[in-house]
Amino acid sequence: MKIIDLFCGIGGLSLGFEQAGFEIISAVDMWADAVKTYNHNRKEKVAEVISVEDFNVEKLPAIIENQNISGIIGGPPCQGFSTVGKREVDDPRNKMYLEFYKAVKLSNPDFFVIENVKGMLTLNKGAFVKDLLKRFGEEGLGYTISYQLLNAADYGIPQNRYRVFYVGIKNKKFVFPKPYDYKLTAKDGISDLEGATNEKYGSEPQNEFQKAMRGNLKKPLNQDYTIHTEKTISIISQVPDGGNIRDLPAEIWHVRKYNKAFERMGTFKPSNTIDTGHRNYFHYSEPRIPTVRESARIQSFPDSFEILGTRGSQYKQVGNAVPPMLAKIIAERIKSELQ
Template structure:
């Protein structure tokens, strides 16, 4: 049986693609302006389907060729969000704010059966909701039935991370409903405990053995196609930094220390430790202020990838700083999976319940195209 085919715009390393592939879709084309991300995207696939390219240079003739070669079921993607971010300048004239018009151009040319846009929640309120209303109007005029955009927290869908992102979903056929939330949330301890302690690793290696057998279904899912741990190396900290981290309790921050330490980093979220009993805070692209729940260091690339719900056989390439950014920019695959499942069943989605949590027996296929 042929799999329904999708295109991933502004793909990054392909977290969005991966989630849809886990649900049964096939990605036939992906595009991103960042070379490092495309290299990682293709490194993890049998075919080099992703291209390093400015989307404004993607011609309508190329799109028509794609449409001729493939029956495109859907288009997914997250136009760059820095201009919308609540931690950024929120400049309405930021050129990145208008890249969704390129996304619109591609959808208009291809006219897939559905589209999904993911972005930071700041998009909803920037310039009094102008971008939200423009998206609804433009795509609505193409004939898409668009569900009211919703801000979803990844932690409610099996991802061990509190990450709030807005989704716009439009369909030409059927009826889309956002996925129901899962049950018990996955904590950072449940997500990471089987990974080897970096306190006990003396020398750099490309891969390491796991601590022990999976302790829960999330760990089993992440390890389904992997026998080794990759992208798992320490970061050098100054002795001063290590000393301060060591005094911060599980789930605490520098505010739990005497005021004289607050001047070390004049940032109200500095020196935060993960809470071992709760999902992580949002994994970002820097990782200089967030620390492991028990070890005195920033999380490794692999730990960040786990918190984003990337399986362990997904390898990040390039410089270490680039890898952190690649992970932080991605859509969590398990959240994408939930959206994809709803779309796959949109013609009979009155009674869909998909749960992915630490007590779940859900088995997903993580094979890549």
């Protein structure tokens, strides 16, 4: 089953769908760094730097003419729905969302998947959800749409990450998978990387998740450490396991204007959300931020998946991605519905 990934980033959604047996025939993003990483990790270099608007005009018609598209997936930005008023859908910031809609309309796939931040559920009295249900639903393109707020930690991923997934299938109601009966902690996710370098792992894999992430790899990629100032190291060393800067005496954080962002992962709970900034949270036992590899591991990218670009760009690429494991779980459920 062939699919297209719009706003693909480094391909977290793509990877999950590939692992579930789908074939990505085209992927689109305007961020060159992310596209380089996407193609670097695949035999077929299907991603390209192009706007979805141009893709819909210049590329999609030929694809539709020659191939049957089973699905379109992606995470279009939809900030324009924060505008109060009747014409919020016409906000220029919604152009990418409308181009996603146009791609689905043109290609008429069996299904589509949209991933978005949880705030879109309630923003401006649910304007985005109302528009999506009308535009893509029975009154519009004819899809039966299900949507749900999912936490990655409920599906075997060592990270609290809340995102909304909208799944539309022709003539079928998608049922989201039930949460697992266990949660992995940050330590469960990355403990074998403690003391690791780009030349060797820190220890043997400690659990099935680590075994799965490592595969047959002998040494981790993107395991460079950030060197912090003595002041930062001193402060972070005092923050308790799973705590934050506010757990310290007021004179430490108040004078320096530190905030909750100075936070430690906990050995007893899933990691905080891996975001596009990389100085918001610190390792649970070492006075430093996680490496790019540790961040990617917590996102459930396999250790063989190499992130390209500057260090800052690498962190941003990882933080923007959809966890591949979660994408795979959703993809497998969609596949079973289509067969």
